[in-house]
Amino acid sequence: MPALERAVTLARNNQATLTVVDVIPRIPAGISMPDGGPISRDLQEAMAREHEASLVSLLEPYRDKLDINLGVLMGTPFLEIVRTVLRNGYDLVIKCPESPGWLDRFFSGDDMHLLRKCPCPVWLVKPQAGETYRRILAAVDVYDGYPEKELEARRRLNVQVLEMAVSVAISESAELHVVHAWESLSEMARGLVFSSDLSSEKIVLNMEQERWHQQELLDQFMKSMRARTTELRDALDYLGPAIHLLKGGARREIPALAKSLAVDCIVMGTVARTGIRGFIMGNTAETILEQIECSVLAIKPDGFRTPVALDE
Secondary structure (H helix, E strand, C coil): CHHHHHHHHHHHHCCCCEEEEEEECCCCCCCECCCCCCEHHHHHHHHHHHHHHHHHHHHHHHCCCCCEEEEEEECCHHHHHHHHHHHHCCCCEEECCCCCCCCCCCCCHHHHHHHHHCCCCEEECCCCCCCCCCEEEEECCCCCCCCHHHHHHHHHHHHHHHHHHHHHHHHHCCEEEEEEEECCHHHHHHHCHHHHHCCHHHHHHHHHHHHHHHHHHHHHHHHHHHCCCHHHHHHHHHHCCEEEEEECCHHHHHHHHHHHHCCCEEEEECCCCCCCCCCCCCCHHHHHHCCCCCEEEEECCCCCCCCCCCCC
16 A cells, blocks of 8 residues: 555654554444344444454554554544544644546545645545655745735745655655746736737736746745755755746646656645635645646645534
């Protein structure tokens, strides 16, 4: 299982605790087998024992590598996973998508719910993923035209994205690529009434100035990341990330770059604070996720609060 292999490797490399769970449906009260067979409680317990035994067998080859906790949860998968994260303060959820046909539909309903509502990062590992990743793509948004409060939230999310991408790239001995896509306001203005006074030459000049400014913002971001810690600076020096500045909408350009580079995993933000456009599931991020064919590591911003409540 690619997801389990990566979870074991990541836990070992980071001296982290690993817990592996399975989720089974909750059997309604009063259900029983024909001819006086077991009632619902007995069926539920038997199902839990069977799945626990399967987990024990699955984890046996890894027991000599690290201690692994295991458990069987009952209920709706994404709800029980989120509640387990809330109870135990886990830092990362790693799983394979539910959809058996990766290209037919990237995410099942449970996977999309998990991406939207899980308070910690979620790493969905492509079932056909190789033993090691070759290329990691970190998608950041360094545009500085947002309101100040939103801008600060995006800055923190960019930091989280790149730090996680660096960690995965080091763990996998993979190439690291960093991408920022930008849309030219001058180009957008071409079709507007008030743009009639702008000559083609002026528009081209404005677009070049925009491109230069976006490149400067991206360079400043990478410089600031190198200055955060000695460890991060050394990691970036070792990886020598390739930097991509793409003109065009993120929804189109990021999936296209991922395909052209044959990226194994995209690291990106998926949810922003209420009212912030861009990295919101159902908007830019969801559109990107529906187009890519690789694994994805989805990160929430600081302060994100899940709508899922713990059981009473």
